[in-house]
Amino acid sequence: MSEIKEKIILEAKNVEAWFGDFQAVKGISVAYGEKTINAIIGPSGCGKSTYLRTLNRIHEETEGAYVRGEVLLEGQNIYDKRIDVVDVRKRIGMVFQKPNPFPSLSILDNVVVGLRLQGINKRSTLMEVAESCLKKAALWEEVKDKLNSLGTSLSGGQQQRLCIARALAINPPVLLMDEPTSALDPIATAKIEELMNEIKRDYTVIIVTHNMQQAARISDYTSFFVYGKMIEHGLSSDIFTNPKEKQTEDYISGRFG
Amino acid sequence: MNNRLFRKIKNHLFFGLILLSAALVLIPLFLVLKFVFVQGWSSLSLSFFTEIPKPVGEVGGGMKHAILGTIYIVLLGALIAVPLGVTCGIYLSEFGKSKLSKTLKLTVDLMSGIPSIVIGIFAYLMVVVPLKSFSALAGGVALSIIMLPIIIKTSEEILKLVPTHIREAGLALGLPRWKVILFIILKGSVSNLLTGIILAISRAAGETAPLLFTAFGNMYLSYEINKPMATLPVQIYTYAISPFKDWQRQAWAGAFVLMVLILTLNLFARYVLTKIKDKKGI
Numbered sequence: 001m002s003e004i005k006e007k008i009i010l011e012a013k014n015v016e017a018w019f020g021d022f023q024a025v026k027g028i029s030v031a032y033g034e035k036t037i038n039a040i041i042g043p044s045g046c047g048k049s050t051y052l053r054t055l056n057r058i059h060e061e062t063e064g065a066y067v068r069g070e071v072l073l074e075g076q077n078i079y080d081k082r083i084d085v086v087d088v089r090k091r092i093g094m095v096f097q098k099p100n101p102f103p104s105l106s107i108l109d110n111v112v113v114g115l116r117l118q119g120i121n122k123r124s125t126l127m128e129v130a131e132s133c134l135k136k137a138a139l140w141e142e143v144k145d146k147l148n149s150l151g152t153s154l155s156g157g158q159q160q161r162l163c164i165a166r167a168l169a170i171n172p173p174v175l176l177m178d179e180p181t182s183a184l185d186p187i188a189t190a191k192i193e194e195l196m197n198e199i200k201r202d203y204t205v206i207i208v209t210h211n212m213q214q215a216a217r218i219s220d221y222t223s224f225f226v227y228g229k230m231i232e233h234g235l236s237s238d239i240f241t242n243p244k245e246k247q248t249e250d251y252i253s254g255r256f257g
Numbered sequence: 258m259n260n261r262l263f264r265k266i267k268n269h270l271f272f273g274l275i276l277l278s279a280a281l282v283l284i285p286l287f288l289v290l291k292f293v294f295v296q297g298w299s300s301l302s303l304s305f306f307t308e309i310p311k312p313v314g315e316v317g318g319g320m321k322h323a324i325l326g327t328i329y330i331v332l333l334g335a336l337i338a339v340p341l342g343v344t345c346g347i348y349l350s351e352f353g354k355s356k357l358s359k360t361l362k363l364t365v366d367l368m369s370g371i372p373s374i375v376i377g378i379f380a381y382l383m384v385v386v387p388l389k390s391f392s393a394l395a396g397g398v399a400l401s402i403i404m405l406p407i408i409i410k411t412s413e414e415i416l417k418l419v420p421t422h423i424r425e426a427g428l429a430l431g432l433p434r435w436k437v438i439l440f441i442i443l444k445g446s447v448s449n450l451l452t453g454i455i456l457a458i459s460r461a462a463g464e465t466a467p468l469l470f471t472a473f474g475n476m477y478l479s480y481e482i483n484k485p486m487a488t489l490p491v492q493i494y495t496y497a498i499s500p501f502k503d504w505q506r507q508a509w510a511g512a513f514v515l516m517v518l519i520l521t522l523n524l525f526a527r528y529v530l531t532k533i534k535d536k537k538g539i
Contacts, residue, residue: 061425086432087431088431089430089431090430090431091431093430094426096425096429098422100422100423100425100426102423102441102445103419104444104445105444113430113441114431117430117432117436118431163426170430
């Protein structure tokens with residue numbers, strides 16, 4: 001494992017994820033530095049998304065699914081029995097593969113619903129948060145005149161940026177992204193990659209992607225997964241130019257996967 | 258050549274049979290509608306809506322008391338069945354894997370198969386006997402039992418339509434499960450749920466058997482929950498089997514009003530449902 005220059009914010013220690021008898025993720029240990037973009041690449045069905053979902057304890061919401069190992073957020077194990085799962089998820093946001101704005105909520109409400117349901121009702125505060133998050137998500141200019149339209153009335157790419165704004169609104173230091181651009185066209189994808197460079201200033205991002213060019217373009221660090229195991233982890237510049245493992249080299253040069 | 262002719266004949270024959278069965282279903286339905294509309298419309302007058310029954314022999318009078326009674330008892334039933342039914346629907350859709358929920362599911366299926374007269378007997382034993390009087394309350398309880406399985410089933414199905422990733426998105430925002438269910442899942446399904454509720458109400462509004470010995474019926478206007486109360490179906494039944502021509506005509510008018518009421522409710526529910534489907538088709 002390569003050493004990390006930045007202060008460590010999130011660390012997986014021997015994480016295993018199970019669906020009943022099936023083990024999807026096998027003993028992953030990685031540390032993530034503060035305000036970095038970390039890509040996870042690997043062939044389909046290799047447990048990337050499942051691993052990502054263990055990091056904010058969403059994995060356990062699936063029937064029969066459970067996790068072993070530790071995930072330390074700023075030194076504290078999020079799987080500790082004394083920890084409230086709700087607090088964990090407030091500090092580790094998530095953007096999903098398919099854009100999923102809440103149906104029958106307006107664009108504005110979609111962004112601030114997290115805050116509102118936490119009891120923050122002051123209109124000026126909510127408007128401020130909405131504007132700044134929509135700006136960070138590079139959506140503000142497109143929606144500022146129709147904040148009361150339904151979130152689902154936007155295009156797919158806009159919906160995904162709305163979901164990013166929604167995740168940013170509760171201001172989590174860590175943001176997980178599960179193939180956020182796989183359902184989008186190249187223009188929408190470019191917009192999201194652009195905004196990721198912006199949000200990197202304030203947030204730590206862990207992104208699962210199928211797209212190796214994307215991982216190379218945007219990430220500081222990259223992990224390569226095969227069959228639930230992490231084959232290699234390191235600086236993206238190293239992984240994509242000079243991988244240590246034969247399997248990684250084969251994968252990034254398109255010889256397998 | 259012969260073969261082809263035979264095939265053509267077979268084809269026509271089957272098509273004819275299908276048409277025939279469709280017609281067989283439609284004809285009685287239209288006949289019922291026609292009878293009720295023709296007979297009902299001609300027996301209808303303004304006083305039917307504004308007056309209560311007059312003594313036998315006197316001309317005129319209406320079913321104001323029964324129309325209001327039906328609305329009263331149906332709303333009473335809905336008041337009991339809607340919160341209970343929607344809550345059960347939530348339980349089945351959101352926590353539907355436990356032993357209890359499997360039992361509940363089976364019970365609901367069985368419930369919708371209970372003959373309505375048996376539900377009437379049940380409400381009689383549970384409410385009328387202890388309170389020692391026929392009452393609007395007993396009628397409301399009986400109708401709520403008719404509504405419950407419909408509301409539970411539709412609520413469950415409607416909430417299950419909400420995709421898992423919407424729930425996960427809510428949870429991932431650090432919201433407790435109950436808030437996700439209440440403010441995101443339910444809020445997004447309100448108009449759908451309403452459709453199910455209206456369908457249940459319109460089904461219950463036409464029931465006669467459960468009301469016969471619960472709400473019982475009377476001949477004057479009453480708003481008292483612990484006293485017998487008239488309803489359209491029971492009033493129609495009483496008048497229709499009476500020997501008086503005038504009462505029989507009123508029964509037709511009552512049937513007409515009841516049918517229009519239920520038809521309107523149904524069409525309204527369908528209208529709301531199609532509107533929602535249009536909106537979702539993005």
